[in-house]
Amino acid sequence: MKTSSILKVLAGAICAVAASSAFAQVKVYWTTSGMFGPFDIRGLIPALPADKSRQITIPVSMWVIDHPKGLVVFDTGNNVAITENCKAYWAPGNCDFLKPSQKREDTIDMQLKKLGYSVDKVKAVVTSHTHLDHGGNIEMFPNAIHVLQKKELYQGWWPEKFQGRSTPGSFVNADLDNAREFNYLELNGDYDLFGDGTVQILSTPGHTLGHQSMKVKTGSGQTIIITQDAIWMQENLDGYPAGLNYSVKDYTDSVNRLKMMRDLENADLFMAHDGDQFKAKGSRWYK
Numbered sequence: 310m311k312t313s314s315i316l317k318v319l320a321g322a323i324c325a326v327a328a329s330s331a332f333a334q335v336k337v338y339w340t341t342s343g344m345f346g347p348f349d350i351r352g353l354i355p356a357l358p359a360d361k362s363r364q365i366t367i368p369v370s371m372w373v374i375d376h377p378k379g380l381v382v383f384d385t386g387n388n389v390a391i392t393e394n395c396k397a398y399w400a401p402g403n404c405d406f407l408k409p410s411q412k413r414e415d416t417i418d419m420q421l422k423k424l425g426y427s428v429d430k431v432k433a434v435v436t437s438h439t440h441l442d443h444g445g446n447i448e449m450f451p452n453a454i455h456v457l458q459k460k461e462l463y464q465g466w467w468p469e470k471f472q473g474r475s476t477p478g479s480f481v482n483a484d485l486d487n488a489r490e491f492n493y494l495e496l497n498g499d500y501d502l503f504g505d506g507t508v509q510i511l512s513t514p515g516h517t518l519g520h521q522s523m524k525v526k527t528g529s530g531q532t533i534i535i536t537q538d539a540i541w542m543q544e545n546l547d548g549y550p551a552g553l554n555y556s557v558k559d560y561t562d563s564v565n566r567l568k569m570m571r572d573l574e575n576a577d578l579f580m581a582h583d584g585d586q587f588k589a590k591g592s593r594w595y596k
């Protein structure tokens with residue numbers, strides 16, 4: 310073998326080792342900013358037949374991704390202000406229907422602390438969409454790079470009227486008031502966050518105009534699809550559409566895309582508001 314060929318082989322081997330060691334360190338934690346409920350599931354999924362009705366208590370899912378290149382938070386939950394007095398910050402109708410149980414120790418800053426991180430160590434905050442239970446604490450991260458679809462930023466600041474432009478809608482403009490000058494990575498589609506394929510942002514519109522999901526490859530090689538509100542819970546997987554959609558067509562396409570991705574890649578799919586799934590699989594690391 311010529312010297313140049315040997316060098317090439319060696320360089321390839323070194324790259325492979327470097328890539329696999331970075332890969333080996335990616336881990337993901339699933340937590341919740343308190344719970345919503347209990348309430349009738351048909352309040353969220355009106356298409357569900359009466360005989361499938363049940364009372365549900367659901368998580369407000371937030372995710373922490375520890376990657377060698379930086380710490381990532383995926384969704385920041387309900388604004389910290391609702392902890393003390395929900396109706397002083399959210400529309401009273403939202404507090405009465407959702408019945409948030411969020412305590413101070415549940416909010417994302419305290420969750421990070423519990424896991425051994427500080428808020429200023431977060432490199433990127435990815436926000437699935439700008440509804441009140443997902444982008445509530447963007448303002449806690451003034452130094453992070455905020456990753457959203459460009460369309461979702463437009464919608465968050467001027468939502469469609471039928472989705473609630475003001476009270477008692479699902480968008481709370483005050484969540485973003487002091488975050489307008491932060492640094493935004495404004496996306497138009499899918500994106501490979503660290504350039505190594507381990508943390509992929511997936512464009513999954515429908516629930517809102519610019520909703521996005523995430524796919525993570527952990528150190529053990531497990532593929533995790535974090536749908537957030539592209540798929541709320543099991544009943545949506547079973548074919549009953551969510552009751553709150555910007556576009557039912559786009560929503561259906563996104564549900565199908567994520568289900569087929571799960572099947573093709575043997576991935577685990579985690580949904581934002583499935584109480585049973587969180588009970589079985591939440592509050593833990595995936596490594």
Ligand SMILES: [Zn+2]
Nearest residue numbers: 442443538581
């Ligand atoms: Zn939600």
